Amino acid sequence: xxxxxxxxxxxxxxxxxxxxLSSATIGTIGVALMxxxxxxxxxxxxxNLTRQxxxxxxxTVYLEQVPSTAKLQQxxxxxxxxxxxxxxxxxxxxxxxxxFRKRLGRNDDLLDGLLPEILPxxxxxxxxxxSRSELGAxxxxxxxxxxxxxxxxxxxxxxxxxxxxxxxxxxxxxxLAGGFLIFATLFIxxxxxxxxxxARRDELEIMTLIGATPMFIKIPxxxxxxxxxxxxxxxxxxxxxxxxxxxxxxxxxxxxTTTAAGNITFLPFSIxxxxxxxxxxxxxxxxxxxxxxxxxx
Amino acid sequence: MSMIQMCRIAKIYANGVPALYDIDLQIxxxxxxxxxxxxxxxxSTLLRLLYCADRPTRGQILMGKRNITRLSARKIAFxxxxxxxxxxxxxxxxxxxxxxxxxxxxxxxxxSIKETRARAFELLRYVGxxxxxxxxxxxxxxxxxxxxxxxRAMIVRPKLLLADEPTGNLDYNLAQEIMEMxxxxxxxxxxxxxxxxxxxxxxLLPRRTIALENGHIISDxxxxxxxxxxxxxx
Numbered sequence: 001x002x003x004x005x006x007x008x009x010x011x012x013x014x015x016x017x018x019x020x021l022s023s024a025t026i027g028t029i030g031v032a033l034m035x036x037x038x039x040x041x042x043x044x045x046x047x048n049l050t051r052q053x054x055x056x057x058x059x060t061v062y063l064e065q066v067p068s069t070a071k072l073q074q075x076x077x078x079x080x081x082x083x084x085x086x087x088x089x090x091x092x093x094x095x096x097x098x099x100f101r102k103r104l105g106r107n108d109d110l111l112d113g114l115l116p117e118i119l120p121x122x123x124x125x126x127x128x129x130x131s132r133s134e135l136g137a138x139x140x141x142x143x144x145x146x147x148x149x150x151x152x153x154x155x156x157x158x159x160x161x162x163x164x165x166x167x168x169x170x171x172x173x174x175x176l177a178g179g180f181l182i183f184a185t186l187f188i189x190x191x192x193x194x195x196x197x198x199a200r201r202d203e204l205e206i207m208t209l210i211g212a213t214p215m216f217i218k219i220p221x222x223x224x225x226x227x228x229x230x231x232x233x234x235x236x237x238x239x240x241x242x243x244x245x246x247x248x249x250x251x252x253x254x255x256x257t258t259t260a261a262g263n264i265t266f267l268p269f270s271i272x273x274x275x276x277x278x279x280x281x282x283x284x285x286x287x288x289x290x291x292x293x294x295x296x297x
Numbered sequence: 298m299s300m301i302q303m304c305r306i307a308k309i310y311a312n313g314v315p316a317l318y319d320i321d322l323q324i325x326x327x328x329x330x331x332x333x334x335x336x337x338x339x340x341s342t343l344l345r346l347l348y349c350a351d352r353p354t355r356g357q358i359l360m361g362k363r364n365i366t367r368l369s370a371r372k373i374a375f376x377x378x379x380x381x382x383x384x385x386x387x388x389x390x391x392x393x394x395x396x397x398x399x400x401x402x403x404x405x406x407x408x409s410i411k412e413t414r415a416r417a418f419e420l421l422r423y424v425g426x427x428x429x430x431x432x433x434x435x436x437x438x439x440x441x442x443x444x445x446x447x448x449r450a451m452i453v454r455p456k457l458l459l460a461d462e463p464t465g466n467l468d469y470n471l472a473q474e475i476m477e478m479x480x481x482x483x484x485x486x487x488x489x490x491x492x493x494x495x496x497x498x499x500x501l502l503p504r505r506t507i508a509l510e511n512g513h514i515i516s517d518x519x520x521x522x523x524x525x526x527x528x529x530x531x
Contacts, residue, residue: 208374210378
C-alpha cells in the first residue's frame with residue numbers, strides 16, 4: 001500500500017516537476033493520435049456513404065408474360081431463397097404504368113390512350129451487401145437466365161464498373177494511408193518518449209546507485225507513460241471532435257447542402273475506446289523500450 | 298574483520314582496454330583509506346567494481362562474508378542500500394528539493410514518510426543545511442551540494458562509504474570541510490574509501506594510501522601515526 005502510494009505520488013510529481021517534457025510528450029501523442037483518429041473518422045464515413053450508394057445496386061428482371069398468381073409466388077419465393085438476394089418486390093404492369101406516369105410529371109398526357117400492357121411486369125431485386133458488385137450482379141443474372149420466362153435484365157453495368165473501381169481505390173488508399181499513418185504515429189510517439197527518458201537518464205542512474213531495484217525505478221516511468229498516453233488520447237479525441245464538428249458537420253453541410261452531409265457521424269464508442277487504449281499501450285511500450293536500455297544496475 | 302577483500306582482480310573492458318591487473322587488497326572494517334593515482338590509473342574502476350557497476354573480468358570480491366562478484370540486478374540493488382556514495386559531480390536530482398534528495402534512499406527502501414523526513418532533517422542539520430531544506434540543488438554552492446550528497450549517503454547508516462574525487466569540484470577550504478566530515482563519519486564506525494588524486498587532501502588528513510598506476514597497485518602505505526585531527530596547512 002505504501003509502495004502504491006509512492007508510485008502514484010511519484011508519477012504525478014514527475015509530471016509536475018518536468019512540465020515541459022510532459023507537455024511535449026502529451027502534445028505529440030495528442031497530435032499523432034488525432035491525425036489517426038480523424039483519418040479513421042473519414043474512412044468510416046466514406047464507408048457509410050458507399051454503403052448507402054450500394055443500396056442503389058438493383059437488378060430489374062422483366063417478365064415475358066404475366067404469369068399466374070401461383071407461378072408468380074413460386075418465382076418470387078425462388079428468387080428470395082437465393083443467397084445474393086436481400087429483398088425482392090414484384091411490379092405489375094399496372095404499377096409500372098402508374099410509376100411511369102408519375103415520372104413523366106406534367107407530360108403524363110403522353111400516355112393518354114395507351115394501355116398498361118405496353119409495359120412489362122418485373123421483379124426488383126435488392127442484393128445483399130456482399131453481392132453488391134459487378135461480379136455479384138452478373139453471377140445472379142446468369143442464374144436467373146435459366147428461367148426462360150425472364151426476358152430481360154437491367155442492372156446498370158457501366159455504373160457498377162465505376163462503383164467497383166471507386167471502392168477498390170478507396171480501400172487501397174485506406175490501407176496505404178492508414179498503414180503509413182499508424183507507422184508514423186508509432187515512430188513519432190516512441191521517439192518522443194525515448195527523448196524524454198533520455199533527458200532524465202541522470203535520475204535513472206542516481207536511482208540505481210542508491211539501491212532502487214529495476215522495477216522500482218521503472219514503475220513510475222511506465223505509469224507516467226501510460227498516463228501521458230491516456231491524456232494524449234483524450235486530447236486527440238477532443239481535437240478530432242472539434243474538427244468533426246466545425247469542419248465536417250458544419251462546414252461541409254453548409255457547402256454541400258445535401259443529405260449525405262447530414263449522415264456524417266462521429267467515431268463510434270468502440271473506436272473511441274480503442275484510441276484511448278492505443279494511447280495507453282503506446283505510452284507504456286514507448287517508455288518500456290528506452291527504460292530497458294537506460295536502467296542498467 | 299575485513300570489510301573488503303579483493304583477490305587477483307582484473308578488469309579488461311569490452312574494447313580490450315585493460316583497467317586493473319592482479320589487484321589483491323584487504324580493507325578492514327572501520328578503516329579510512331585513499332585510492333590514489335593519476336587519471337586513468339584505475340581508481341574509479343576499482344570503486345565501480347565495489348558497487349557492482351562493473352563486473353571483474355577475473356578474480357573475486359568479498360564484502361564482509363559475501364561474494365559480490367556475480368550478483369543479480371536485484372541483489373546488487375540491495376547491496377547498494379548498505380553503501381553510501383559521494384561523487385565529484387554530486388549526482389543530485391535537480392528537480393527535487395534538498396530534503397527530497399536526502400530522503401531518496403530511504404524512500405527506495407520503503408521507510409515511512411515520517412521517519413524518512415525526520416532522519417533527513419537530522420542529517421541536514423548535521424551537515425549544516427537545515428535552513429535550506431526546500432531549496433533545489435542548483436540554488437546551492439558546490440560545497441553545499443556536496444554536503445547534501447554526504448547527507449544522502451549517510452541516511453542509510455552505511456557500513457561503507459565510497460567517494461570518487463569528492464573534492465574535485467571544490468576549492469581548498471570547502472575540500473577541507475568535506476574531509477572533516479568524512480573523518481567524523483569514519484569515527485562513527487563507517488569504512489571510508491576515497492578515490493582521489495589530490496595530494497593536498499591526503500596531506501591534510503593522512504591515512505592509509507593505496508596508489509595505483511596503469512591498473513597495478515604500486516604502493517600501499519600507512520602514515521606513521523594516524524590522527525583524527527586535520528594537519529596544519531603549510
